[in-house]
Amino acid sequence: MVSKIIALSQGNREYVTDMRRYFHMHPESSLQEFETCKRIQKELTEMGVPFKVVNDIGVIAEIEGAKPGKTVALRGDIDALEITEKTGVPYASTVPGKMHACGHDAHTAMLLGAAKVLWAMKDEFEGTVRLIFQPAEELIAGAKIMIEAGCLEGVDNIFGIHVASAYKVGQVDCTPGPRMASADMMTITVNGVSGHGARPDQCIDAVVITAAIAMNLQTIVSREYSPLDPTVVTIGQMQAGTRANIIANKGTLELSIRSFSPEIRAGLIESIKRVATGTAQALRGTVEFKLTQGTPPTINHEGPTEIARAAAKEIFGEDCLVEREKQTGSEDFAYYSERIPGAMAFIGSAVPGPYVPHHNELFDIDENALPGGMALYVTYALKALAE
Incomplete structure (x- = not known):
């Protein structure tokens, strides 16, 4: 069956390249993917694949096999x-x-x-493959939208692919365990008492408290958590005071908080609150917290990961697998794998020449990666259905 998947994928090389170039020429921002969504609908309609539209910016399609069985999402x-x-x-x-x-x-x-390959092979497998065309990943919002629309209902496991400019075409990174970090943000508001700069003794200086909290927070990662468990507490913005001769009564700190386990994620929040509260109290001030929870850590579950690794070897060859350190960036695929077993693979797409990172104005991919990625999607789905 894999040889047929590869042949069908290579046979659709021109199609997938044309589609990629169309979408590349017509980019749309997160939560504004209206025309992208319409084009996806057009393509699925021409294939005959049934689908439903989510808020005019996402699509959930479904391909049923010859007989009932498991449901796998891509x-x-x-x-x-x-x-x-x-x-x-x-x-x-x-x-x-x-x-x-x-x-x-x-x-x-x-x-x-x-979708084209699976539709052509629908009489050859049992079960259902659900295709999730998700908006707003860059805002860490799209997965939640699709989950609320029911994309995971009845799904046994899920698989995602991301192209990677760090790897050559034919290389695949799909490693079990934590792969990308959780990402939370916190605002700490410091409250003091203002007054004249000539009489700080009559005031409670929010500048001093804010600075002290910023310094004391640095001890959390270095002294409370194992160096073998990567964690990040970044103070990206700090503000306090209005002019030289006024003791400030307000200060703010904006934090980015990242980790790779749910337990450490929760622990970091409590540690930050404890240190900030204790520091403020020691200097006669008070603090308030506003926590904005982002994605949980992206964790590849063992079962789906093994299926994906086996599929990658069949598509790209026995020596295709590579492994890099887990990344402190985040991915809202984590919302799916938080709820059901799942795995995410990074496939090589580096353009020959100097390395260009993602989110760069010179970013591009080697389009030779496209047929392999298509085949990996299909092979994973059929292997997972057959498990």
């Missing part, structure tokens, strides 16, 4: 970024100030290609 994100493209390629963005600088155009195209 996810591809579809949104672009607010970046002015400078690649100079013939298929460059036609929308000023926006481009697909993270490869989501490729994900959309590969998932459409997978």
Whole structure:
């Protein structure tokens, strides 16, 4: 069956390349993927694949096999970024100030290609494959929207692919365990008592308290958590005071908090609150907290990961698997794998020449990665259904 999947994927090389270039030329920001969504609907309609639309910006499609069985989901994100493209390629963005600088155009195209292959093979497998064309990954909002729309109802496991400019075409990174960090944000508001700069003894100085909290927070990662468990507490913004001769009564700190386990994630929040509260009290002030919870850590579950690794070897060869350290960036695929077993694979798409990172105005992919990614989607689905 794998040889047929590979043949069908290679046979759709031109289709998936054309689709990727269309989406690349017509990027849309997160939560504004209206035309992208319409084009996905058009392609699925022409294939005959049934689907439902979510808020005019997402699509959930479903391909049923010859007999009932498990349900496996495949996810591809579809949104672009607010970046002015400078690649100079013939298929460059036609929308000023926006481009697909993270490869989501490729994900959309590969998932459409997978739909074509799965539709052609629907009489050869048992069960159902659900295709999730997800908006707003860059805002860490799209997965929640799709989950609320029922995309995981009845699903046994889920698989996602992300192109990776760090790897050559034919290389695949799908490693079990934590792969990307949780990402939370916190605002700490410091309350003091203002007064004249000539009489600080009559005041409670929010500048001093804010600075002290900033310094004391540095001890959390270095002294409370194991160096073998990567954690990040970043103070990205600090503000206090209005002019030289006024003792400030307000200060704020904006924090980014990242970790790789639910337990450490929860512990960091409590540690920050304890240190900030204790520091403020020691200096006669008070603090307030506003926590904005982002994604949980992205964790590849053992079962789906083994299926994906086996599928990758069949598509790309026995030596295709590579492994990199887990990344402190975040991915809202985590919301899916938090609820059901899942795995996410990074497939090589590096363009020959100097390395260009994602989210860069020169970002592009080697389109030779597209048929392999399409085949990996399909092979994973059929292997997972047969488990």
